[in-house]
Amino acid sequence: xxxxxxxxxxxxxxxxxxxxxxxxxxxxxxxxxxxxxxxxxxxxxxxxxxxxxxxxxxxxxxxxxxxxxxxxxxxxxxxxxxxxxxxxxxxxxxxxxxxxxxxxxxxxxxxxxxxxxxxxxxxxxxxxxxxxxxxxxxxxxxxxxxxxxxxxxxxxxxxxxxxxxxxxxxxxxxxxxxxxxxxxxxxxxxxxxxxxxxxxxxxxxxxxxxxxxxxxxxxxxxxxxxxxxxxxxxxxxxxxxxxxxxxxxxxxxxxxxxxxxxxxxxxxxxxxxxxxxxxxxxxxxxxxxxxxxxxxxxxxxxxxxxxxxxxxxxxxxxxxxxxxxxxxxxxxxxx
Amino acid sequence: xxxxxxxxxxxxxxxxxxxxxxxxxxxxxxxxxxxxxxxxxxxxxxxxxxxxxxxxxxxxxxxxxxxxxxxxxxxxxxxxxxxxxxxxxxxxxxxxxxxxxxxxxxxxxxxxxxxxxxxxxxxxxxxxxxxxxxxxxxxxxxxxxxxxxxxxxxxxxxxxxxxxxxxxxxxxxxxxxxxxxxxxxxxxxxxxxxxxxxxxxxxxxxxxxxxxxxxxxxxxxxxxxxxxxxxxxxxxxxxxxxxxxxxxxxxxxxxxxxxxxxxxxxxxxxxxxxxxxxxxxxxxxxxxxxxxxxxxxxxxxxxxxxxxxxxxxxxxxxxxxxxxxxxxxxxxxxx
Numbered sequence: 001x002x003x004x005x006x007x008x009x010x011x012x013x014x015x016x017x018x019x020x021x022x023x024x025x026x027x028x029x030x031x032x033x034x035x036x037x038x039x040x041x042x043x044x045x046x047x048x049x050x051x052x053x054x055x056x057x058x059x060x061x062x063x064x065x066x067x068x069x070x071x072x073x074x075x076x077x078x079x080x081x082x083x084x085x086x087x088x089x090x091x092x093x094x095x096x097x098x099x100x101x102x103x104x105x106x107x108x109x110x111x112x113x114x115x116x117x118x119x120x121x122x123x124x125x126x127x128x129x130x131x132x133x134x135x136x137x138x139x140x141x142x143x144x145x146x147x148x149x150x151x152x153x154x155x156x157x158x159x160x161x162x163x164x165x166x167x168x169x170x171x172x173x174x175x176x177x178x179x180x181x182x183x184x185x186x187x188x189x190x191x192x193x194x195x196x197x198x199x200x201x202x203x204x205x206x207x208x209x210x211x212x213x214x215x216x217x218x219x220x221x222x223x224x225x226x227x228x229x230x231x232x233x234x235x236x237x238x239x240x241x242x243x244x245x246x247x248x249x250x251x252x253x254x255x256x257x258x259x260x261x262x263x264x265x266x267x268x269x270x271x272x273x274x275x276x277x278x279x280x281x282x283x284x285x286x287x288x289x290x291x292x293x294x295x296x297x298x299x300x301x302x303x304x305x306x307x308x309x310x311x312x313x314x315x316x317x318x319x320x321x322x323x324x325x326x327x328x329x330x331x332x333x334x335x
Numbered sequence: 336x337x338x339x340x341x342x343x344x345x346x347x348x349x350x351x352x353x354x355x356x357x358x359x360x361x362x363x364x365x366x367x368x369x370x371x372x373x374x375x376x377x378x379x380x381x382x383x384x385x386x387x388x389x390x391x392x393x394x395x396x397x398x399x400x401x402x403x404x405x406x407x408x409x410x411x412x413x414x415x416x417x418x419x420x421x422x423x424x425x426x427x428x429x430x431x432x433x434x435x436x437x438x439x440x441x442x443x444x445x446x447x448x449x450x451x452x453x454x455x456x457x458x459x460x461x462x463x464x465x466x467x468x469x470x471x472x473x474x475x476x477x478x479x480x481x482x483x484x485x486x487x488x489x490x491x492x493x494x495x496x497x498x499x500x501x502x503x504x505x506x507x508x509x510x511x512x513x514x515x516x517x518x519x520x521x522x523x524x525x526x527x528x529x530x531x532x533x534x535x536x537x538x539x540x541x542x543x544x545x546x547x548x549x550x551x552x553x554x555x556x557x558x559x560x561x562x563x564x565x566x567x568x569x570x571x572x573x574x575x576x577x578x579x580x581x582x583x584x585x586x587x588x589x590x591x592x593x594x595x596x597x598x599x600x601x602x603x604x605x606x607x608x609x610x611x612x613x614x615x616x617x618x619x620x621x622x623x624x625x626x627x628x629x630x631x632x633x634x635x636x637x638x639x640x641x642x643x644x645x646x647x648x649x650x651x652x653x654x655x656x657x658x659x660x661x662x663x664x665x666x667x668x669x670x
Contacts, residue, residue, distance in 0.1 A: 025424075029457070030458075030459065030460045035459035037476070039380070040374070040375055045476075047459060047474075047476060048460065049461065051428050051430060053466045057464070091382060093386050093474075095388055122361050125366075125367075125369070125370045126365070127384065131468065133466065135470055137384070137474075139426055
């Protein structure tokens with residue numbers, strides 16, 4: 001059996017199933033956005049890593065080395081944001097073809113350092129090795145108060161589902177990069193492309209959600225709303241309903257969808273890489289959410305029993321199953 | 336300017352030169368075997384990562400997936416050993432071609448888990464992505480008492496240079512793998528190959544050296560005695576003399592060198608991947624070394640002033656310059 005038949009999540013769950021974490025300090029192991037380790041009475045150490053591969057996650061045709069550096073760190077920071085943590089230090093591993101120009105490496109590091117300085121992360125080391133193609137792996141540490149950490153696994157039926165910001169911009173941005181001849185305003189185009197190439201992890205938002213102890217679960221939207229909601233539902237052993245009319249979509253995305261004649265929901269559900277935060281809240285805390293969170297967020301659905309599955313409900317009450325789609329690194333041909 | 340003209344250390348030092356670590360918790364940043372971060376009053380958090388690339392660091396022709404998994408973690412543990420620390424948790428990032436067999440991944444993980452269990456490390460997460468070739472990056476955490484940490488940077492002229500174990504086995508093992516028709520005993524061959532494919536990091540030794548507070552500096556021999564001694568000398572701003580007659584060489588290596596008609600010192604100085612520990616000791620502590628350390632070690636030279644450079648002295652007193660060679664990931668065609 002080849003990996004292209006299983007997909008990334010199949011690999012992870014097969015690894016997880018026969019791993020025994022023999023350390024009691026490990027509070028969260030494989031299966032959440034980051035590992036969490038006990039280091040002192042009060043704080044947990046967070047530990048995560050993520051990789052970008054040339055021609056799989058980006059192409060040099062449209063992504064600058066600066067943007068790739070930024071994104072390589074930003075996607076890791078998003079994983080720390082997803083548990084409500086604060087990122088602290090990172091290591092950078094670069095695998096590079098031997099004919100890589102030194103200026104490219106400098107630009108990748110300029111992007112890394114820009115993100116590091118923006119989100120107050122120290123780059124404390126790393127290695128460079130030769131490889132057939134460009135691959136960058138960042139591993140990132142962070143911290144969170146033990147009582148604040150928000151995991152994927154504690155959503156309960158009846159909880160409300162919220163999302164920060166707006167959805168679909170990154171997928172629409174990638175569509176703009178692939179086809180440059182759509183008749184849309186340059187400003188809209190630039191906005192969407194920037195959302196794809198230089199995502200802003202919702203770090204302040206994640207910390208606010210965590211410190212207010214308002215959420216029962218949280219995940220960042222890296223693979224797409226559909227896929228990441230499936231992950232959260234799996235870990236929490238629940239189902240979910242999304243309310244189609246409530247999904248927050250940027251005007252720019254709607255405009256592009258109209259011009260391209262494209263099904264809008266495809267970007268929203270399966271586009272991936274929006275790096276917004278999805279979180280669930282007990283219904284009794286609905287008012288508190290409105291009073292506490294001082295940033296854009298939308299109530300987009302509710303948690304239900306596991307056996308109901310995960311579906312989208314339109315304004316007429318029609319239900320459509322939300323497939324566990326999104327980007328599969330092993331079967332998709334391009335992203 | 337291409338990276339093949341600069342080499343890995345050129346890349347690292349160019350990155351380092353314009354990085355500001357703005358966090359006071361970062362005790363050791365780029366330039367040592369591992370980063371060290373203050374987490375509590377007493378202990379430092381260690382943080383390191385290392386990458387193995389198919390066809391650069393190993394070939395599937397001769398390395399089993401189990402061995403690659405073992406080695407990917409072992410080389411990281413060696414970095415923790417090199418500062419006297421204890422490894423704790425790791426993340427594994429696998430970049431895999433889409434047609435990778437699932438059984439290969441299982442075997443890689445079996446090797447990782449074998450090393451993890453041998454050295455008491457918890458595998459707490461990781462990701463898998465598609466890539467043109469197989470690349471494995473392990474990032475590893477560890478800990479060490481603040482007063483015990485041994486860095487590369489504190490050797491002083493007059494210090495004695497010691498090394499654990501024996502040198503050259505890994506390079507000789509690789510030579511055996513590349514050419515299978517040398518007339519040596521299968522047992523010798525197997526011993527050397529195992530030293531190359533499944534290195535044993537000197538974890539207990541590193542911890543003993545650190546906790547006895549006997550060493551002024553330490554480094555693990557991953558790139559080769561010559562190259563790693565250059566790194567230590569650079570960080571400490573010193574020179575060094577190696578005593579040719581005192582270099583500890585396994586009998587198997589001598590036998591193979593005889594059969595192959597090969598210059599023995601090439602493996603010893605430039606072969607790399609022995610994963611022994613090189614450490615320096617103030618001359619006043621020479622007796623203490625003999626009384627304290629209960630494992631094989633050899634006194635192989637002395638630290639001198641920086642302007643003397645780094646050279647090898649034979650029994651007649653002849654001096655040969657030790658080049659800053661070893662394996663260069665960007666210019667070497669095979670390893």
